[in-house]
Amino acid sequence: MQNYFSSHFKLGVLGGGQLGRMLLSETQKLDIHTVILDKSADAPCAQICNEFYQGDLLDFDTVYNFGKKVDLLTIEIENVNIDALDKLESEGLTIYPKPSNLRIIQNKAQQKKFYKEKQIPTADFNHYAFVDELKHSYENGLVTFPFVWKSARFGYDGNGVKVVKNYNDLEALPEGECIAEKMIPFKNELAVIVARNPKGDLVTYPVVEMEFHPEANQVEYVICPARIDETVAEKARKVALKVADAFDFVGLLAVEMFQTQDDEILVNEVAPRTHNSGHYSIEASYTSQFEQHLRSILDFPLGNTDSKLAGIMVNLVGAEGYTGEVIYENIQEIMNIDGVTPHLYGKKITKPFRKMGHVTIVNQNIDKAREVAQKVKETVKVISK
Amino acid sequence: MQNYFSSHFKLGVLGGGQLGRMLLSETQKLDIHTVILDKSADAPCAQICNEFYQGDLLDFDTVYNFGKKVDLLTIEIENVNIDALDKLESEGLTIYPKPSNLRIIQNKAQQKKFYKEKQIPTADFNHYAFVDELKHSYENGLVTFPFVWKSARFGYDGNGVKVVKNYNDLEALPEGECIAEKMIPFKNELAVIVARNPKGDLVTYPVVEMEFHPEANQVEYVICPARIDETVAEKARKVALKVADAFDFVGLLAVEMFQTQDDEILVNEVAPRTHNSGHYSIEASYTSQFEQHLRSILDFPLGNTDSKLAGIMVNLVGAEGYTGEVIYENIQEIMNIDGVTPHLYGKKITKPFRKMGHVTIVNQNIDKAREVAQKVKETVKVISK
Structure with missing residues (x-):
């Protein structure tokens, strides 16, 4: 059997942003040697992975040559050169998620056509x-x-x-x-993360509920579990599983959905990777989405997706009117509240609406967590010098 | 106010072993630039900290020159050159825990004398x-x-x-x-971790119970909370607080104690840092001991020390009869059990009784957790090729 731990095995990751950074905390835990490619020398992963290469993720040669250095390849961003992945796969490299899946998901029109073909409900x-x-x-x-x-x-x-x-x-x-x-007039935006390993084991995380910032169209709060009827939650999980099955997916698949006014579930889009809607899992779940991603691509047994506590995530985005070297205002104030954990992504420069970090709030009581989340949102500000 | 996050602030750490490695997962979360000194180029922290220096922690010049590169200095091992720390401190560098505390703790005879002087119960x-x-x-x-x-x-x-x-x-x-x-005939070996920040805020973690390997004299299981009477637990916490007060301590102090046959508490020894007896906190506590260490030395508000769930830690030590490139046998088997998280320390070479990693087991029910811990202990083996 392949020995992944403290071994010569090399896991390659295309992309070195915050998702890669949070994945690294899991590869470090299991001592899996991790090699990362990112276009920026200042990428959040650059200093803290085992090996880092700077290069364009959309360039055929760069991605192909990078793939030749590793034993298994995964992604933290889906906008990568798929032709290079196809060639690497044809030459025997294991790549999860599969390049054929990424090709469909990368193009929103193809993605929507795929749902129609597979009779997956979508607008x-x-x-x-x-x-x-x-x-x-x-x-x-x-x-x-x-x-x-x-x-x-x-x-x-x-x-x-x-x-x-x-x-x-x-x-x-x-x-x-x-x-x-x-346009779908919806009650809620929901998301379900599905994990599937090559031997076909499949688990879903609880349904989460997302609140978006009205202007920036970025998620402001992710609430787990979603405050919806169990019948709707069950329907959402079933749709998510159907999507994962349709793709014959391996890895982590985040399925974003609308709950319509008449409680139908429509798939909005998917992300073939760890996802903002699963960040709460680091503190709230038995198995964080990042550990689960590793488990799924390495064909390990999948971990328990249950929550230890209710969890809410608040995105920290750059405040309007500030561009430059970042300052996180009032982090210490929020660290004074029980169950609050900030995650700062290691980006040195802030700009309006740039995702700079997130904060997780856990609590036995979801309403209490929601109050704290509001407080956190109102207290922290991401500005510049 | 000092800006620690995504800034030019540099945190120095003497020692780059597993405790440093687990600390790094917290400095990464808060994007605190971390600089590490260790004697080994292969130290668990070497590849994943922001800056790494190789050098002897007991050499005056090495420690002194390293201290000159950083804005605040801490330790992950207490066996360091204290004379160099005294000089750095006299020149204005902030060092937590304080060198004067380390000097006493480093020498077990001085430590014992200190307890006698301060009327802290000890054998x-x-x-x-x-x-x-x-x-x-x-x-x-x-x-x-x-x-x-x-x-x-x-x-x-x-x-x-x-x-x-x-x-x-x-x-x-x-x-x-x-x-x-x-010789103290004791019922239990207990430990309490105390955190104290420079402004004097003080918190204690729950009392944990330790089971030792009969031959190697290394901890086999750490059980949180200890399965003891609340009156004994309260007494243990009070003794731990008394020790921290006596030292006027800043940072994390792990106080190891004996519960005698007649339920007296005697201090065995202390560690002025994160400690094996607090590893369970990564998965089980609202605030892990590594985050708490950062909070304490940076003078942040201290985090909630309550547990989300019962937690048990099993040390993974090198099996007898094996020396060489490490193989962790049956990690995947234990990852198939709910609530089980392995931590591998990134040491490439195993030898008998070397601490190579640990496994945390969390569960709502402590007896169930104890059963799983036994299973984990019997399943995983740290061997070599």
Whole structure:
């Protein structure tokens, strides 16, 4: 059997941001030698992984050559050169999640088509190769305001997603392949993280509930467990499992969903990796999502996804009006509250809405946790000198 | 106010072993730049801290020059050159725990004298500059078999501690300053970790109960909370607080104690740092001992020391008969049990009884946790190729 611990085995990770950084705390725990590629020499993982390489994740040669240095390859960001992964896989390298999955997930139009094909519930949409096509479609009465525009490629954290309310909004859209999606009036945004290992073991984390910042379209609070009916939660978990099955997925899959006004579950999108909606698990769960990711890609037994306590996560994003060397204001004040754990991602420069860290709040009582989360949100500020 | 996070502030740590490694997972969480000195280029911290220096912790110049590179200095091992720390402190460097405390704790004879002076309950003892003095003392009937011999300096994990039962044992003792301590027939070995910050805030962790390996004199199980009467636990916490107060201590102080047959508490010895008896806290406590150490030395508010769940720690030590490149046998089997978290320390070479890692078991029910701990102990083996 492969010996992963304190051995010559090398785990490669494409991307060295905060997700990689939190993964490192697990590879360190198990002493798994970890090699990371990131475009920035200042990436959050750069100083603290076993080996670090600087390079473009979208460049074929860079990704291919990096893959040749490692024994198993995974990702912490899905925007990577898939052609290089295909070639590495064809040459025998184990890559989880599978490149074929990443290719579909990387492109939001392909992702949506996949859901339709696999009869996974999702909002209706139209697919356009160019924004001009979308404009024609509007002029011919095939789409109506308001609708949700999504760039097919490389959107994240609300970049590449816009609610188009009128012709001015339509005119302002950037060029490129996109989809126009029916607006779904929803009660809740939910997410379920599924983990699956190569031998097919499958577990789901509890359903979490997300509250978004109204402007930045970034998650402000992730609440676990979601404060929803058990029947809805059960439906959400089933949909998430169906998505993981449809992909024949290996690794961690975060499935974001809408709970509609009539309690239907529609898949919004997935992330083929550890996810913001699972950060609460570091303090609240028996098995953190980062440990679970390792377990799944290394074909270990999957860990218990139950929670020790209720958990809420607050994102720390750069305050508007501040760009420069970061200062985290009032961290000590929130550390004075029971059950509060800040995580700072090691980014030296803040800018408006940049994800700079998060804070987890755990408590026996979820309402108490929610109060503390509000307090935390109001107290900490990410500014610059 | 000093800005510690994602800043130019440098935390120096003397020692880069497993305690430093687990501390790093907290400095990474808060993005505190950490600089480490260790004698071994292969030290568990070497690859994963922000800056690493190789050098002798007992050498004046090495420690002094290292201290000049950092803004605040702490330790993960107490056997360091105190003269260098005194000079650094006199030149204005903040050092926690204080060098004056370390000087007393480093020498077991001084430590015992300190307890006597401060009226802290401890077993009776005699102090000898040489083993020959001890032999004379025996020959003159001033000590009787059996007694406990302890080397005054640089003992750890049972090295430097022997039960002397007869003249042969006495003859076999190594040279050097030592104490002869009265044998205490005890019900339990207990430990309490106290954290104190410079402004004087003070917290104690729950009392833990330790079971030792009969031969190696290393802790096999640490059980939190100790399965003892609340009145005894309260007495143990009070004694631990008294010790911390007597030292006017800053940082984490692990106080090891005996519960005697008549439920008295006697201090055995202290460690001025994070401690094996607090490893359970990573998974079981609201605030891990490593985060608490940071909070205490940085003068932050101290964290909640309550437990989320019952916790038991099993040490993973090198099996007898194996020396060489380490293999951790059956880690995957124990990862199949709920609430089990292995920590491997990143040491590439195992040898008999070397501390190579630990496993934490958490459970709502302490008896169930104890069963799992036994299973873990029987399943995992630390061997070599």
